[in-house]
Amino acid sequence: MATGIKDKVAILGMGCSRFGERWDAGSPELMKEAFEEALADAGIERNQIEAAWFGCWGDSINVGNSSIPAAMALRLEGIPVSRVENMCATGTEALRGAAYAVASGAVDIALAIGAEKLKDTGFGGLPPPFKGTFNDLWMPMGSAPAGFAQLAPYYRAKYGTSKEDLKKAISHVSWKSHQNGQYSPKAHFRKAVPMETIMNAPMISDPLGLFDCSGVSDGSACAIVTTPEIARALGKKELVTIKALQLSTSSGRETQTSDWDGSYVATTRNAAARAYKEAGIDDPKTQISLSEVHDCFSITELVTMEDLGFSDDGRAVFDILGGRYDRDGAMPCQIDGGLKCFGHPIAASGLRMAYEVYNQLLGRAGERQLSDPSVGLTHNLGGVPYQGIAAISILGLH
């Protein structure tokens, strides 16, 4: 009988580079920033790392394929380094690999690092992806905002939400992230933006305007994990342990059958149910102190609040407008600015979210510090709402 990952793995150290348009840095420099911070935080030497998982999505842009770029950049000598890619869930996937290696007893200390250098394409937004020779023959080549924007009409139809109310709620989502981003020194966007500017921004893919879309950023984030026992032996007093790590991938039901009504993300719901079970959470509304969710687009955050059970179905619009997820609300979400403002270097994002939760739990979040958080949740969504990968991690004080 499987017992899950809960409390089997502790975070020994974490690091995160400054996110943004890092014209000054390539992926090796970005990895170095995150890696050195994590090593110092963990209080170990490089040669104590026994295995590493390197996450990178866009290997054709800057980084190059395989695990070699990470092993070379960080001089990870003689140890197994694996490269993982699972779209926007890549960072959490890397953490999952490292955590499972520790939990299995295969190694004592493992490294998870995600890095993405998106700003070497020469244009804004993400490069159009290759979907495989078969899919490219028939699948529309829509952009990411076009994929996520389609949650809006379904959601409105299901709950009878007016166009205006939905726009107001998703604008509040972005407004809140900009408010929070001000206090994140490493964030890509650190400026508060008035509601009016957000509401009236140029349209990217209806109803998503410019401010409903997350930043396209360069960055890297990193975690060093071990067992709680080793962490204590290494002198750690307060411990953050992994309570759950879950993934769910679409098998085609949403896109190929009429089972799915389009107003939610099935993979998030699947992953959440399993993660709550693994972590022993039965009431997320009261048991989770803060969350970092995949706000690639504002509408995604809105439906995610329902998919994670933070809001009842059909109520996210009201909860958002009521300030429930604001920094002073009952369940602060994206306290570091989220993908929207901290930035979204794809493979680094899952680990960046964990970095914020980890620092919040340890009371090290500076101006952003929430009072006494005990459990935090991170959520990534790779691909598009109807065909993607949801990744959830739950971290808590041990």
Place this chain on the structure above:
Amino acid sequence: MAVEAARDALGSGDAAGIEAVRLASTNLPYADLQNAAIVARAIGAPSRAASSDAAGSQRAGTSALLQALKGSQSTLVIGSDNPFAKPASAQELSFGAGAAAFLVSDENIAARLIGSATVTDVFVDHFRSADADSDYGWEERWVRDEGYAKIAPAAVKAALTDAQIAIGDIQHFVMPSYLKGAAAAVAKKINFAGAIASGLEDGVGYAGAAHALLMLAATLEKAEPGERILLVGFGQGADVLIFQATDAIREARPARGVSGAIADALPTDSYLRMLSFYGGIEMEWGMRSEKSAKTPLSEQYRSADQMEGFNAGRCGACGTVQFPQLQYCVRCHAPREQFEDVSLRDATATVLTSTADWLSYHPAPPLWVGFVQFDSGARMMMEMVDIGKEGIDSGATLRMVYRIKEKDRQRGYNRYFWKATPLDAA
């Protein structure tokens, strides 16, 4: 256009009985890759059907039709053309694009060929070398007086003799020309006093080798049983075909037809947009357009049944209709060997959701994408085309059209697939 016209001609009948597909045009996308075969596969013609392209002359459409009528095979004859005119040329004002198709067979004859004639003469009113985009033409007055007004009457006379009738027995005179007044000049010369068919200047424009067939189709849409139609195809001589409508003409009207296609127009007054569609101007498409559009030909062939025929699979175990057909049923996981092909080509569907994507590269921005829900239960993400300024609402009825999915400008290869378009466009 050719596929669309062919499907309209076939109506509710399937393509199983077709023995040959002939495609006439002077602007086919490929010089060496049979264009008619692409059309034949998309409409679901049997693989044993013959196919060939007819090209090289404005007369290609009437010649292909005449050849089919004189043969013994059940033949689908399609004229489809898209003549190019240089920006700011006189032709730019009069050229258009269009396609028309006829099913030639000895069953349910709606219009019978009762006489014909052909004259071959190298009268060079204009020419276009194999590697040129646009025509080089001689003075219009000479073309009208020495060409149309002399060559066509001689062919008409021979055809009337073949049909053993007089010009007074003809009710409709159908002659396409890129020259204004050419049809009237010829009609006068042959003492024709009946109805001169419209050159479809409004709504279409001169559509090259397809134009004679387009005008014939438009004429047959309103012809009464017993009426006779004289059709002239001009170019390096002339073809003349004389038809007589039968009682079956009333049942043979296409669902959409020429008039329906014109009524479905989405008007635009953007000259720049038109130029960009025609390749009349070199546009900046942005770096997103640099993504390689190379088609893996081996993959294309492997999945041809799904891509050309738009074949979804109906699971033999649970009945779920699904596109694409993958290795196992999306619902019950039964193996694909248990699937039965169900074409979505003529299936009815509605918009589940849609969005206008202004970010992705698309030659006719914005790119409309959305979920399409078929009545059969199949669901898929599709490109939506010919969406008007008002957009498209959830629940709107869609029909499927075969369009260019991707244009590989680097290698000169068009990849086709099915897209959804509003049933009541515009």
